[in-house]
Amino acid sequence: MSTNPGRAVIAGIGHTEFSQDSGRSTLRLASEASIAALRDAGFASNEIDGSVTFSMDTNDELALIRSLGIPLLRFSARTRGGGGGANATVQLAAAAVESGQAEAVLIYRAFNERSQHRFGQPVRPSPDPAWNWAVPFGLDTPAKIYSLTFQRYMHDFGLTNEDFGRYTVVARDWAATNPNAQFFERPITLADHQASRWIVEPILRKLDCCLESDGGVALVVTSAERAEAHGADWVDILANGAMHLRDGHEMFNYFHDDLSWFDEGASLGADLYARAGLTPDDIDVAMIYENFSPIVFQQLEAFGFCGRGEARDFIADGHIGRGGSLPVNTNGGLLGEGYIHGMNNIVEGVRQLRGTAANQIDGARHVLVTAGRSGTILGARNR
Amino acid sequence: MSTNPGRAVIAGIGHTEFSQDSGRSTLRLASEASIAALRDAGFASNEIDGSVTFSMDTNDELALIRSLGIPLLRFSARTRGGGGGANATVQLAAAAVESGQAEAVLIYRAFNERSQHRFGQPVRPSPDPAWNWAVPFGLDTPAKIYSLTFQRYMHDFGLTNEDFGRYTVVARDWAATNPNAQFFERPITLADHQASRWIVEPILRKLDCCLESDGGVALVVTSAERAEAHGADWVDILANGAMHLRDGHEMFNYFHDDLSWFDEGASLGADLYARAGLTPDDIDVAMIYENFSPIVFQQLEAFGFCGRGEARDFIADGHIGRGGSLPVNTNGGLLGEGYIHGMNNIVEGVRQLRGTAANQIDGARHVLVTAGRSGTILGARNR
Numbered sequence: 088m089s090t091n092p093g094r095a096v097i098a099g100i101g102h103t104e105f106s107q108d109s110g111r112s113t114l115r116l117a118s119e120a121s122i123a124a125l126r127d128a129g130f131a132s133n134e135i136d137g138s139v140t141f142s143m144d145t146n147d148e149l150a151l152i153r154s155l156g157i158p159l160l161r162f163s164a165r166t167r168g169g170g171g172g173a174n175a176t177v178q179l180a181a182a183a184v185e186s187g188q189a190e191a192v193l194i195y196r197a198f199n200e201r202s203q204h205r206f207g208q209p210v211r212p213s214p215d216p217a218w219n220w221a222v223p224f225g226l227d228t229p230a231k232i233y234s235l236t237f238q239r240y241m242h243d244f245g246l247t248n249e250d251f252g253r254y255t256v257v258a259r260d261w262a263a264t265n266p267n268a269q270f271f272e273r274p275i276t277l278a279d280h281q282a283s284r285w286i287v288e289p290i291l292r293k294l295d296c297c298l299e300s301d302g303g304v305a306l307v308v309t310s311a312e313r314a315e316a317h318g319a320d321w322v323d324i325l326a327n328g329a330m331h332l333r334d335g336h337e338m339f340n341y342f343h344d345d346l347s348w349f350d351e352g353a354s355l356g357a358d359l360y361a362r363a364g365l366t367p368d369d370i371d372v373a374m375i376y377e378n379f380s381p382i383v384f385q386q387l388e389a390f391g392f393c394g395r396g397e398a399r400d401f402i403a404d405g406h407i408g409r410g411g412s413l414p415v416n417t418n419g420g421l422l423g424e425g426y427i428h429g430m431n432n433i434v435e436g437v438r439q440l441r442g443t444a445a446n447q448i449d450g451a452r453h454v455l456v457t458a459g460r461s462g463t464i465l466g467a468r469n470r
Numbered sequence: 471m472s473t474n475p476g477r478a479v480i481a482g483i484g485h486t487e488f489s490q491d492s493g494r495s496t497l498r499l500a501s502e503a504s505i506a507a508l509r510d511a512g513f514a515s516n517e518i519d520g521s522v523t524f525s526m527d528t529n530d531e532l533a534l535i536r537s538l539g540i541p542l543l544r545f546s547a548r549t550r551g552g553g554g555g556a557n558a559t560v561q562l563a564a565a566a567v568e569s570g571q572a573e574a575v576l577i578y579r580a581f582n583e584r585s586q587h588r589f590g591q592p593v594r595p596s597p598d599p600a601w602n603w604a605v606p607f608g609l610d611t612p613a614k615i616y617s618l619t620f621q622r623y624m625h626d627f628g629l630t631n632e633d634f635g636r637y638t639v640v641a642r643d644w645a646a647t648n649p650n651a652q653f654f655e656r657p658i659t660l661a662d663h664q665a666s667r668w669i670v671e672p673i674l675r676k677l678d679c680c681l682e683s684d685g686g687v688a689l690v691v692t693s694a695e696r697a698e699a700h701g702a703d704w705v706d707i708l709a710n711g712a713m714h715l716r717d718g719h720e721m722f723n724y725f726h727d728d729l730s731w732f733d734e735g736a737s738l739g740a741d742l743y744a745r746a747g748l749t750p751d752d753i754d755v756a757m758i759y760e761n762f763s764p765i766v767f768q769q770l771e772a773f774g775f776c777g778r779g780e781a782r783d784f785i786a787d788g789h790i791g792r793g794g795s796l797p798v799n800t801n802g803g804l805l806g807e808g809y810i811h812g813m814n815n816i817v818e819g820v821r822q823l824r825g826t827a828a829n830q831i832d833g834a835r836h837v838l839v840t841a842g843r844s845g846t847i848l849g850a851r852n853r
Contacts, residue, residue, distance in 0.1 A: 156716070
């Protein structure tokens with residue numbers, strides 16, 4: 088497949104170390120990740136003219152461009168919500184490039200999510216009224232909030248927490264051989280998982296939860312033509328988008344008729360495959376956002392890698408691990424490498440297609456990166 | 471000039487009343503404005519598949535689509551910062567349409583900015599470090615923050631507060647004949663202005679400040695082809711963009727070498743004119759964001775309507791009022807109609823080009839809408 092020269096691609100990736108205590112400001116983390124991405128892409132600061140980050144990011148664009156020496160931004164956008172919007176950063180950047188609003192867009196996300204503002208801690212009522220139907224009744228942490236839908240999934244298909252543990256064992260196995268991972272060289276057994284303490288009994292144990300992390304990730308998105316001219320080892324964005332359905336909610340997704348089915352993911356998957364002209368069989372590696380292990384099961388089904396209720400066996404049968412038919416979260420995922428709001432999964436997708444991943448999958452040509460409500464199908468430069 | 475059928479246009483406009491006390495939730499304001507914009511464009515709820523609002527907006531996209539019956543969003547984006555991003559909403563929506571990420575985008579902005587969260591009240595230190603260079607020293611309201619640069623402008627060009635008053639008199643004159651304006655039928659004289667109390671002496675009086683307001687504004691952006699097919703009375707987006715310069719800041723714009731020159735506006739203006747193939751002489755109406763009256767003077771100069779330091783005479787000579795060479799803020803502006811973070815100025819720009827403004831300028835074909843750091847040149851459908 089030839090690439091339209093004006094089509095947006097990912098030209099550069101960068102990140103800091105992923106840790107529990109960065110010891111420096113989030114602006115510095117954002118700057119370090121950005122410098123790494125610019126160098127990786129072969130772009131100078133003055134060639135960037137657009138930026139994208141999360142609405143939640145506390146790093147002001149103008150503070151960052153001062154830090155980096157970027158002369159100006161003609162385009163600047165932010166995604167809604169949380170990690171579900173990880174791939175929407177790529178969408179906004181690609182829209183800017185493809186519509187001519189910017190030539191090269193810097194995407195960044197950086198936080199001290201372990202050493203400063205921990206997402207896993209109880210929240211207080213918010214201006215969003217939907218939260219106030221639940222928070223005052225004790226649903227005040229993401230683990231509790233998500234567990235209601237995970238419990239329905241367990242009930243419908245007969246899963247126990249041990250089944251979820253089988254995912255964590257795989258993620259930790261990948262992490263064990265990825266030097267960037269916080270759990271590098273620290274694989275676990277299912278018994279270890281089952282010995283970890285309950286967070287929400289009988290649904291989630293500690294080892295089902297992503298790693299609250301400090302760190303920063305950055306990407307450079309530009310046109311294929313410009314990336315090529317800079318000698319960047321770019322990867323193609325074959326399809327990219329977001330999907331928010333009526334009666335959905337970022338976290339309290341309790342309003343759909345069927346709580347054990349990830350409707351947004353299924354609609355998004357259908358959309359992405361159609362746009363890329365691919366099917367789930369064409370995907371060589373899947374990078375699946377996991378704040379908690381059960382959401383991998385729901386997304387494997389929603390994105391068509393197995394039938395409904397079949398993720399338990401799909402994982403138990405070894406499909407997602409080393410040598411499996413669909414390696415999943417080969418960096419160790421957000422449970423094993425670190426939780427940079429899903430952005431580090433995009434970095435791993437790019438590496439797999441460049442052939443530079445720590446746990447490289449031979450001949451990877453197509454990578455699905457999904458955050459449930461936003462996703463990207465990346466394609467190798469020379470497919 | 472023929473319009474590329476895939477090019478984005480503004481197909482619909484909608485708003486609530488502008489008041490000091492809406493008496494209802496911001497979600498309801500956003501919904502009412504959105505319904506009005508959809509009806510105006512001739513679009514059904516299920517034809518919208520994208521959304522744009524401000525990062526600061528407290529109305530969650532998913533709450534709004536539930537309220538409106540919109541089945542899904544494939545694209546969702548937010549602008550950075552405050553009212554300086556008003557026209558960036560159109561930029562993000564246009565980028566979505568022109569890149570194929572969405573077919574029709576709903577833009578909304580709604581708040582109870584007078585009856586609930588008043589922007590004019592003192593702020594506390596923020597996570598943005600730049601604020602903390604100034605807030606602890608007493609620069610804790612927008613009026614105080616902006617006044618430092620306004621004072622430099624007064625010093626450099628010999629203006630007094632009376633000069634600023636001449637702008638307010640014009641704005642209130644336009645507002646007096648606009649039934650949507652909060653100051654409908656309430657014109658003032660320069661003596662009235664000079665009798666209003668000081669907010670920041672000797673720079674700003676109360677009548678130099680925008681109207682803290684409750685209300686909502688919505689727009690529908692889609693392709694020219696789709697707008698035409700729906701029978702919408704669309705207007706063309708001839709050029710649109712944002713401009714953030716290194717060493718700039720959303721409010722504390724103290725880091726540029728020259729504090730009396732609005733560098734972002736000048737760069738943005740040059741960019742917009744070049745893209746539209748127009749000059750300042752081609753602009754029939756200018757809608758200029760004014761949190762405070764002096765910023766109109768700075769933008770008149772930055773966007774090339776008069777030379778540097780000449781805005782005082784340009785305004786005193788009657789250019790911006792009724793019968794003037796460049797009617798400015800014909801709705802009464804944010805001082806006279808209401809402060810909906812600049813979004814109501816876009817609505818007025820569309821009305822002028824449709825020929826439906828309360829203070830219609832005969833034969834208006836090109837309208838510049840500027841919020842200083844973001845701007846749009848709108849063109850009449852049949853120029």
